[in-house]
Amino acid sequence: MSHPPPRSPKSYLSKALTFASRPLDMANPCLQGRKRRCGRPTTEVTEDLDLYLLEIAAGLFVQHGYAGTSIDQIARKACASKQTLYRRYPSKEALFIAVVTNLTGSVLRAMEETPLTNPLEELRHISRLMLDLTLRPDALGTYRILIADGHRHPSLQQQAVAAIGQPFHNNFVRLLKAAEQKGQINPGFANDTTARLLTGMITGWPMEDSLFGLDPLKTEQEKEAFFNEAWSFFLSAVGGKQPAPAAHAQEDAQV
Incomplete structure (x- = not known):
């Protein structure tokens, strides 16, 4: 079974408000198949994922504010695990600063x-x-x-x-x-x-x-x-x- 090509997100906030306005759709594939990849990810894929996570987080912060946004909410919106976020950012505060x-x-x-x-x-x-x-x-x-x-x-x-x-x-x-x-x-x-x-x-x-x-x-x-x-x-x-x-x-x- 072939997977769609990896997403190439633009500069992190260029579409933040668009992402924030979309309803969660957990039935759709997440991160264009990246979660199903095996082995060590390439630098390009890692950078794309980093930008994608920041894009999602930015949209939710803008929409709901700092207090109204949680790591769990960001992870669900990005179709990623909380561990994926915590490996990059030890806290919500660190993620917001990023x-x-x-x-x-x-x-x-x-x-x-x-x-x-x-x-x-x-x-x-x-x-x-x-x-x-x-x-x-x-x-x-x-x-x-x-x-x-x-x-x-x-x-x-x-x-x-x-x-x-x-x-x-x-x-x-x-x-x-x-x-x-x-x-x-x-x-x-x-x-x-x-x-x-x-x-x-x-x-x-x-x-x-x-x-x-x-x-x-x-x-x-x-x-x-x-x-x-x-x-x-x-x-x-x-x-x-x-x-x-x-x-x-x-x-x-x-x-």
């Missing part, structure tokens, strides 16, 4: 791989990515969970800050210091306060309105206009130089 870390992973990797040849331009690029990430429905769902359940689980907030907030902040400071060394901003601005002011200015108001259920930046044009104005304000404050728009347009056209 979900959130995976959400921000691509942006953090982009920050860490920045070549620093033009740190101010890289800072602009990363800031724009951060705005996009902040307004994603899955990210907003995660923020709501931390707000609603964080006071009952203090270590959850602490781990989220350590896994996500601090790495973001550290990379912003790193880019500011590199920009200062290259003379792209005035001396004295490559510090924690400047990094926090920049991220707050870029994401603070859009995130706050979005968390209240509003839609502050309805179109990509509105989002881009808001970002450009915030970035220009930041450059004026730190003595930076605004890149010529024509240069960006030409680069985008070549890509």
